[in-house]
Amino acid sequence: MMFEARQAEKTDAPFSSQQYAAKDQKVSRRKEGSAVQADQVETDWAALVLRVRDHQDRAAFAALFRHFAPRVKAFLMKSGADATLAEECAQDVMATLWQKAHLFDPSRASVATWVFTIARNRRIDALRKARRPEPEELPWGPEPEPDQAEVLEAQQDTERLGAALAQLPEKQRALIERAFYGDLSHSEIAAETGLPLGTIKSRIRLALERLRQQMS
């Protein structure tokens, strides 16, 4: 994080990069305090991705990079990549975020969830060299002006899940983490996560029902 300010100055962005950087550092400090982020200072990551999408905003991208790249790198290292490969792949993931910003729908998933899916796919390519067929895409978005209430809900879902993860018994959390780090085979993955997934499922289910009605 020491080099952040310098890096930010290199970008000739039309928008204040300092502003993003400041918010980002607050989040990081709280993380270092290892507290559950109950009173976390919010950065509106979704808004930054939309700025990347609509204005090719490099300062917004830099803020996203500083927050997510080190997390993606850690995720990939825990998944078995060495530091060099993890760093390369984290760069790829962030470049993909830049390129595919138009595919991000903030009313369906938080930025963290979206970045996770990009990182997961990069890991499958890099570590397993396997192909991963994706479900059919639905003609449902992203819309130019997403519903702010839905965007907030998607973001809060991720925060609630994070808090729930932190409160799980160590053993149970470790099992879920191992599943996501590719440390368990599919037959070893347990059905019961102990996480409040019902609200997320319901939210997406409702959105799908609305979509089906519009289509028919």
Next chain:
Amino acid sequence: MSIRHHLTDPLLMAYAAGELPEAFNLVVATHVSLCDECRARLASFEAVGGAMLETEDVAAMSEDSLALCMDRISGLSQATARRPLKRAGILPAPLADYVGGGIGKVKWRNLGMGVKQAILPTGKDASARLLYIPGGQAVPDHGHRGLELTLVLQGAFRDETDRFGPGDIEIADEAMQHTPVAEEGEVCICLAATDAPLKFNAIIPRLAQPFLRI
């Protein structure tokens, strides 16, 4: 489509985590294409991945990484048009992609008694194939030496426990002893995947039995 038989949580979580063999990925992606219920459940497991990433320890990037990435995106166009894969008749997009089009593009191989199969090109840790089963014929299986997923695309089959119609998925493991048979009427077409090695001689004797009795 009223789907009654869905994917299990462990399968959806493994797919969300990116830990399934390719052949199973194909079955999951195909079912999710047909099933909003499982699509929503999948989204909830992907959100677990997002929450983990957010609470993840960080691994510091090297000092020049942001500058490098900034240079890199300067040369990147932001793709604006998306070209989503298309469904082809009874084949949802991910499956149509493997077949290279609709059901007419499938290169069937006869197994006898009107039953046909086509093995799809996937990684070797599990295999996927399409099955074509005329009404009244048994669904070929491998004696379930591993996990076997069978997704109905057209028609239906029944076993001792239940009926499986379009979109339904049957999940069978080693412990399961059953004899699924295609319903009379429309030909039953299924996508099946197993992580047991494909053994053709395990399929042939069962199909050959009616001949032997003549």
